[in-house]
Amino acid sequence: MGKDAQFDGETMVEVWRSPAPPPPPSLVSPDAASLMLEQSSDTLSSPTSVLGDITINKxxxxxxxxxxxxxxxxxxxxxxxxxxxxxxxxxxxxxxxxxxxxxxxxxxxxxxxxxxxxxRLRESPLEVRLRTVKRFLIEYEACIVDQQIINDMISHLYAPDVTTGWGVHVVQDVKLLARKADREALDASIEELVQVGVSRDSAAESIMKDHCIPVADGESWAKYMSLSGSYNDEYDIITLQYTEEGLLGVDENREGRAAAFGDDIAIQCLASExxxxxxxxxxxxxxxxxxxxxxxxxxxxxxxxxxxxxxxxxxxxxxxxxxxxxxxxxxxxxxxxxxxxxxxxxxxxxx
Structure with a gap:
């Protein structure tokens, strides 16, 4: 099939390995929160980095x-x-x-x-996303949550067994992560298969499954959930779509604009953070x-x-x-x- 494309093998989200920072000074203490809960004002502002003079219209x-x-x-x-x-x-x-x-x-x-x-936060939505992912990794790596249960849940959501589950789903998605730096090499490998008669979707499925990261455990979920669809994202989200008959299509996310949709795991981490x-x-x-x-x-x-x-x-x-x-x-x-x-x-x- 010609020379093999070279792919870097980075597997960890090192940016999240630094120690957790202390709570921002705007966070109120439990005692202050208790006093706040006793207040009778008709407009309750969030005690966390409120927007101040910025008005959000209901x-x-x-x-x-x-x-x-x-x-x-x-x-x-x-x-x-x-x-x-x-x-x-x-x-x-x-x-x-x-x-x-x-x-x-x-x-x-x-x-x-x-x-x-x-x-009513001053933080940007991206900062909220990244704080959520960091909270997840803190709890995941400290085994505050059951890693096996979390891994099974993530695998079920993003790397399902496409040979089963058709009594519930019509289409099942498999999520993969492609490093942006690898996209040129991935494209070259896909094109080689296309040139020998393989359909574009089948070629993309084969190459992506061989060289991309499946979202199947806590660490890959953290990589995935960090992605906001911006140019600065390290990875692109690739989606393989299947029906009971087999491969339906491949969303290669050519422009790298796909973002990771928040899920129940993310909401629970938001609640903790x-x-x-x-x-x-x-x-x-x-x-x-x-x-x-x-x-x-x-x-x-x-x-x-x-x-x-x-x-x-x-x-x-x-x-x-x-x-x-x-x-x-x-x-x-x-x-x-x-x-x-x-x-x-x-x-x-x-x-």
């Missing part, structure tokens, strides 16, 4: 597109009656009214952009086979057991118009405002 739910009347009714209820949040370890509780925080770009960075806006609970709010439509009283779901993501909840919760909105979209991955910010004037007994939901 959007009433009537102005959010794509909502059915069933969904809109439920969301208006949490805006008017609020939700009751109880601190997980302390005898403290607050009512929050929930409002849409505006659209964010569907560029693969939406989890981190929505979180940055919902928490920012010392708060994160609730993903799903609003389901009439085709989701739920009755009107159960069309809104609050899916909790809590910090690891070693992390104390020091700050108010964060809420992220995930639209869902049916069962299949319940696993969608576009997040939008929800702005939560403390509402001490609302009685806890009449809150729309108790979290």
């Amino acid at each position: 959007v009433e739910w009537e102005g959010v597109g794509g909502l059915e009347s069933l969904q809109l009714q439920a969301l208006k209820k949490v805006a008017s009656q609020g939700v009751l949040w109880k601190h997980p370890t302390e005898a403290k509780s607050l009512v929050f009214t929930l409002h849409h925080g505006g659209d964010v770009e569907a560029d693969g960075n939406c989890l981190f952009t929505a979180s940055q806006r919902a928490m 920012y010392e708060r609970e994160i609730f993903v709010v799903q609003a389901h439509g009439t085709d989701a086979m739920v009755d009107s009283s159960n069309c809104l779901f609050f899916l909790p993501h809590r910090p690891s057991q070693q992390v104390q909840v020091c700050h108010p919760p964060v809420f992220l909105f995930m639209k869902g118009t049916g069962w299949c979209s319940a696993g969608a991955d576009h997040y939008e910010p929800i702005m939560a405002y403390s509402a001490s004037h609302l009685p806890q007994e009449t809150a729309a939901f108790v979290l």
Whole structure:
């Protein structure tokens, strides 16, 4: 097949090996957080690097597109009656009214952009992403989490066995990481196979599987989740798509603009890093086979057991118009405002 292309064999995310920095001075202490939770102001700012004079406009739910009347009714209820949040370890509780925080770009960075806006952070979405990955590696390498369980979960999500699972999925994706510095050599090897009659997709599948990194464990997940689709990313995301019949296609990400979509692992690490609970709010439509009283779901993501909840919760909105979209991955910010004037007994939901 001609001379072999040369590929570097880097396997570690060395940038994350440095010791964890001390918490930024803007983080409040647990005692200060307790005092903050007792405050009765109607606008609760995040205690972590708040945006100061920068105003984030809340959007009433009537102005959010794509909502059915069933969904809109439920969301208006949490805006008017609020939700009751109880601190997980302390005898403290607050009512929050929930409002849409505006659209964010569907560029693969939406989890981190929505979180940055919902928490009113000075940090950029990229900084939020990288802090999340660093938190993951700290917990993963210290075995705060069960490495085998995490590895199995990552492999199932990003490196599935494409010979199984077809009772649930129509298309399965396999994620690989190609070093940007290797792309020219990869292209040359693919072209060699094309020249001897191999289809472009089959050639790309063969070369990429041989020379790229599968996202199949904690360390490769950290590499993957660090990618924001920018020119400065070290790796490009390659996606192999399969149906039950075999290879469907290869997304070679020629321009290197694909970003790693946030997943449940990332949300849990966000919760740990920012010392708060994160609730993903799903609003389901009439085709989701739920009755009107159960069309809104609050899916909790809590910090690891070693992390104390020091700050108010964060809420992220995930639209869902049916069962299949319940696993969608576009997040939008929800702005939560403390509402001490609302009685806890009449809150729309108790979290």
